[in-house]
Amino acid sequence: MPESDGRPAGSEAARNEAEKVEVQLLAAERLIFFSDAVVAIAITLLALDLPVPEGLTNADVLHALGDHWPEYAAFLISFAVIGLHWLGHHRLFRYVTGLAGALPRWSMLWLLTIVVTPFATRVLTADGAFEVRFAFYATVQALAGLFFLLMVHEINRHGLLRAAAPPGVLSAGYRRPAVLIAAFTISIPIAFVTHWAYLCWAAIPFVLRGIRIVLDRRAARETG
Numbered sequence: 290m291p292e293s294d295g296r297p298a299g300s301e302a303a304r305n306e307a308e309k310v311e312v313q314l315l316a317a318e319r320l321i322f323f324s325d326a327v328v329a330i331a332i333t334l335l336a337l338d339l340p341v342p343e344g345l346t347n348a349d350v351l352h353a354l355g356d357h358w359p360e361y362a363a364f365l366i367s368f369a370v371i372g373l374h375w376l377g378h379h380r381l382f383r384y385v386t387g388l389a390g391a392l393p394r395w396s397m398l399w400l401l402t403i404v405v406t407p408f409a410t411r412v413l414t415a416d417g418a419f420e421v422r423f424a425f426y427a428t429v430q431a432l433a434g435l436f437f438l439l440m441v442h443e444i445n446r447h448g449l450l451r452a453a454a455p456p457g458v459l460s461a462g463y464r465r466p467a468v469l470i471a472a473f474t475i476s477i478p479i480a481f482v483t484h485w486a487y488l489c490w491a492a493i494p495f496v497l498r499g500i501r502i503v504l505d506r507r508a509a510r511e512t513g
Contacts, residue, residue, distance in 0.1 A: 313388065316388045317386060317387050317388055320382075320388060321382050321383075324382070324396065324400060327403060328375045328378075328403055330404075331406055334407040335367050335410060338360075338407060339360060339364055340360055342354045342357065359414050360414050364410065366410075366487075367406055367410045370430055371406055373469065373493065373494075374437070374469075377461075381444070381458060381459075381461075381462045384451045384454035384458055385449050386449050386451055387449055389443065389449060390447050391443055392444065392449070395439040395443060396436075398432075398436045399433060399436035399437050402430070402436065403433065405429055406433075409426045412425055419480070420480050420481045423476070423480040423486060427473040427476050427490075428473070430469065431474050433469070434469035435466070435470055437465075441459065441462040444459070444462070464500060465497065468493060468500070472490060476490060
């Protein structure tokens, strides 16, 4: 039955639903833009903390570069770690249609760990107490993985993915942070035994790649 303004009730309900969907999409886009900005700032802060080699001669500068190699190595590690966090976020959130439940809360806590990473990098490269410094850095990254995992859970629980999202995007969203959490958590006790605990971090991309190869082969066998 027509309403007083002459428009069918069904048309009004459809318009309200479309506006609701648009508001949700805008909320998700604002979170994505904000997250990208925070990640960019964190990476910039990493570069700003790099020591500038000093010296009046070429030999002096090269010697200074050698003296500061731990800081440069830590920068590359943190750049790669933040890059892995961001890639996982980018691959998942481009298919997110809105915000619901605790997703904003976990997102903010995830961003907190990203912002703390430059500070954790400075802690890692300071002198002495290697085990504690290493454990602090690894804990920050393990928490980043945990908060991202909770974000994925909220997205799955509230059905926030687009219908056109690839079938494996959600499982990859669970898999990546799980590997990060495992690698950084396992490295903590190993650091109290040997400095080779860094190898746990270096193994992350290889483990992710290996899992991807196994899953691709399994899918090929199932469809073949």
